[in-house]
Amino acid sequence: MDPAVKSTRLHHRMPTVFGPFPGPRQSFDGHRRDGSSSTSSEAFITFKTPKSALASLLPPSFSFQDTSSADEGAYVTLASKRLDKLEWLAFRGYNIVSFYIHGTQYGSPSGVVHKGTFLPVLWEDLADPIISGREELGFPKLFADISISQTQGSYRMSASWQGSRFLDFGVEDLHVAEGSAPGLAPSEAGTDDGILLHRYMPTTGRPGVAEIEYPVVVPHAEERKIQQPSTVRRFVGSGGEVSWNPLDWQSLPTLHHIVKRLAEIPVTSIIACGLTEKVGVADFSSAKNANGEGTGLPMSS
DSSP states (O other): OOHHHHTSSSOOOSSGGGOSOOBTTBOTTSOOOOOTTOEEEEEEEEEEEEGGGTGGGSOTTEEEOOOSOOOOEEEEEEEEEEEEEEGGGTTEEEEEEEEEEEEEEEEOTTSOEEEEEEEEEEEESOHHHHHHIIIIIOOOEEEOEEEEEEETTEEEEEEEETTEEEEEEEEESOEEEOSOOOOSSOGGGOOOOEEEEEEEEEETTEEEEEEEEEEEEEEHHHHHHHOOOEEEEEEEOSEEEEEEOOOOTTTSTTTHHHHHHHHTSOOOEEEEEEEEEEEOOOOOTTOEETTSTTOOOOOOO
């Protein structure tokens, strides 16, 4: 491969010998993708749980924000989303399940504190966005078969791996609500400036040693400059259900430990649930190393 080509500000992923790789953030010839006509339909359940149930899921130097409240509760959102009419997939789409922990923060070695929502894991049912999101941005994406069904006033989703169903999700009694949809993070959780991630890539031939490991931040304000989604319809639900089934190592040979841990998180109370339909899908190209541009600093312990 021509070194001059490799040095351009285009996305490269394996196999690199074929040149820049098309994906959500660039076409085969390097042009930016247009997400203005892409659509999303996202159902969500936001619930409260003890902070102690989530503490071990926060990476080093991550913590909960101090909201000047004696309440030891934390806020979590489980969201099921369908993306459609994506230009980068020739106007096809795919499904996503995301687990968000709100009211978190990361303190960088330089003293800068990034406040927002930590995303420890998400599942998608298509390889292309999983590969691009993991390699280019550091999103902790995994594969699952995701089935969504929606009827009048009801939304159901199930996630499985090779026929082993490990998650059932539902929102009931959906009814139309007025106005634009608020963000997923409740105001009680604290400041929500963006999505926080923990990027990790192992060193070949050295198990347990990171090639790179650093926090990533995706600022909401920067994403809105790239693509401002608009609400088409918004629904509010009266009840929601989340049921994790960790099964065993034979049924979920690569996911059992993750699902088992998530199943241990109690739902103290449901804060909100609903469904939002939007036009305009962001591409997360504003994602950056939270320790500083291009620093690649190790995570502090």
